Amino acid sequence: ARRRDLDHIPTVGYSDPFLSWISSMRFIFHVTDILEEGYLRYPGGAFKIPMIDGWIVVLNGDHHVKDVARASLDKLNSFKSTSTFLQYKHTLGQSVIRSQYHASVIRTSLTRNIGARFEDIHDQIIQAYQDGILCRGNEWVAVPAVDLQVDVICKITSRFFVGKPLCDNARFRAICEQAAFEIFKGRFIRLFPEILRPFASRVVTGVHGLRAQMEEFVEPILRHRLEQERLHGSEWPDKPNDVISWLMDGARAAKEPITLSDISSRVLLVSFGAIHTSSATFTAALFQLCLSPENAKELREEVESVIKEEGWTKDALSKMHKLDSYFRESQRVHFLSTLPVGRTTLHDFTFSDGLCVPKGTSVGINVYARHLDDERYDHANEFDGFRHAREAGEDQPLVTGPTIDYHPFGHGRAACPGRFFAATELKLMMAHLITHYDFKLEKNEYPAKLIIESHSVPNHSVKILFRKRAE
Numbered sequence: 001a002r003r004r005d006l007d008h009i010p011t012v013g014y015s016d017p018f019l020s021w022i023s024s025m026r027f028i029f030h031v032t033d034i035l036e037e038g039y040l041r042y043p044g045g046a047f048k049i050p051m052i053d054g055w056i057v058v059l060n061g062d063h064h065v066k067d068v069a070r071a072s073l074d075k076l077n078s079f080k081s082t083s084t085f086l087q088y089k090h091t092l093g094q095s096v097i098r099s100q101y102h103a104s105v106i107r108t109s110l111t112r113n114i115g116a117r118f119e120d121i122h123d124q125i126i127q128a129y130q131d132g133i134l135c136r137g138n139e140w141v142a143v144p145a146v147d148l149q150v151d152v153i154c155k156i157t158s159r160f161f162v163g164k165p166l167c168d169n170a171r172f173r174a175i176c177e178q179a180a181f182e183i184f185k186g187r188f189i190r191l192f193p194e195i196l197r198p199f200a201s202r203v204v205t206g207v208h209g210l211r212a213q214m215e216e217f218v219e220p221i222l223r224h225r226l227e228q229e230r231l232h233g234s235e236w237p238d239k240p241n242d243v244i245s246w247l248m249d250g251a252r253a254a255k256e257p258i259t260l261s262d263i264s265s266r267v268l269l270v271s272f273g274a275i276h277t278s279s280a281t282f283t284a285a286l287f288q289l290c291l292s293p294e295n296a297k298e299l300r301e302e303v304e305s306v307i308k309e310e311g312w313t314k315d316a317l318s319k320m321h322k323l324d325s326y327f328r329e330s331q332r333v334h335f336l337s338t339l340p341v342g343r344t345t346l347h348d349f350t351f352s353d354g355l356c357v358p359k360g361t362s363v364g365i366n367v368y369a370r371h372l373d374d375e376r377y378d379h380a381n382e383f384d385g386f387r388h389a390r391e392a393g394e395d396q397p398l399v400t401g402p403t404i405d406y407h408p409f410g411h412g413r414a415a416c417p418g419r420f421f422a423a424t425e426l427k428l429m430m431a432h433l434i435t436h437y438d439f440k441l442e443k444n445e446y447p448a449k450l451i452i453e454s455h456s457v458p459n460h461s462v463k464i465l466f467r468k469r470a471e
């Protein structure tokens, strides 16, 4: 429907009630064309696009990025944007809407424990690739690229989140892996009238079933830990250092009740944030590396020389400057989302250029077009793996650091809280693969990806050939 309060913002596509349906279809299947058109037509300005269930205002300018970074969450809210888009209240439940303490848990306890649990992450990577790539002698073996990385990342994430023995339980891992698909189906709930949405959520998504299954795993753990806390206090001896403990502490700090259903929903939500994002990001970088053997050679030299000095440690990873640059470049070019900085205005909001966006509007930075702007990056459409690397790493913009021109992990205070964990596992996975295997694509071309609405989905049918390198 037309929104008169957005009439002052130009539309890319049609604005009229009926014709805007055509544009909303174009948003589903050709979003990159729309974003590019709006970027060229309104340099530094804003435009709006009809989506199937509402409008989104897209922002092109640097000042918009700065305004978004400065705005408090009670003005421009990221969680509201995702939770409305995916209808969390009908899938993950109201407690997740009431408090997002899981994000602080990731930002603090989870991130702080990357060093302490580094050995576990490394051990799991070795094991997962050994099980996933079944090489015989020095023969090449073809492995489905996306499935392999999803499996490896799911194993690493589960090991880091809940440790052994639960991470070895295939059913537990399947629930975590499935979380993303089922939570994402929440997108369709918005196509139903509000009164039917609780019912629709059970028909179109499997989240309720996954929550029930997750509760079966979490229930004995939670019961035992609450009992130990009752007997010995919250820092009881042998308290496990895992996501369930971190969430329990987080709930207490946020003054939220610790309940089975809430903790289980958040384990699913954190898995949703962690698994398919990281595996798609890794797959994209690996596809690219298959096409650039000279880059692979340089990376291998860097990794081998750092490991020789430092061993397989977290500090060693931070000295792999080319590897960091490679992932930063891969995320810039092979985006996971065209609009990764999405916000909802909780009040009328005026940007520094005077643009007024009414309360309850979705806004998003035009990250796709900004990342491919020649004025921001030389030959922006070309992949240049080491363009961000600096001698000795000094002043090097890192893969985890959003800057004015770089937002794959979002921007400002809502930027992805899991990005330090993600970067650690992705770099470690690549360092491991590159030193232990040769790899190539079946066809020597970058596999086409599917882009639906703002999301990019890697090609699931593509296989990568691996061969074990001589030790």
Ligand code: HEM
Residues within 6 Å of the ligand: 078, 079, 100, 102, 103, 106, 110, 269, 270, 273, 274, 275, 277, 278, 281, 336, 340, 341, 342, 407, 408, 409, 410, 411, 412, 414, 415, 416, 417, 418, 419, 421, 422
């Ligand atoms: C390469 C992998 C990843 C990518 C590309 C990615 C990307 C993003 C982006 C673009 C956002 C929105 C930021 C914003 O609105 O400014 C986000 C939010 C989030 N991410 Fe990640 N992410 C990744 C990995 C992870 C991991 C490993 C975790 C968990 C350990 C995680 C948990 C979350 C959560 C919970 C949020 C919501 C934060 C909030 O609502 O405040 N992500 N991520």
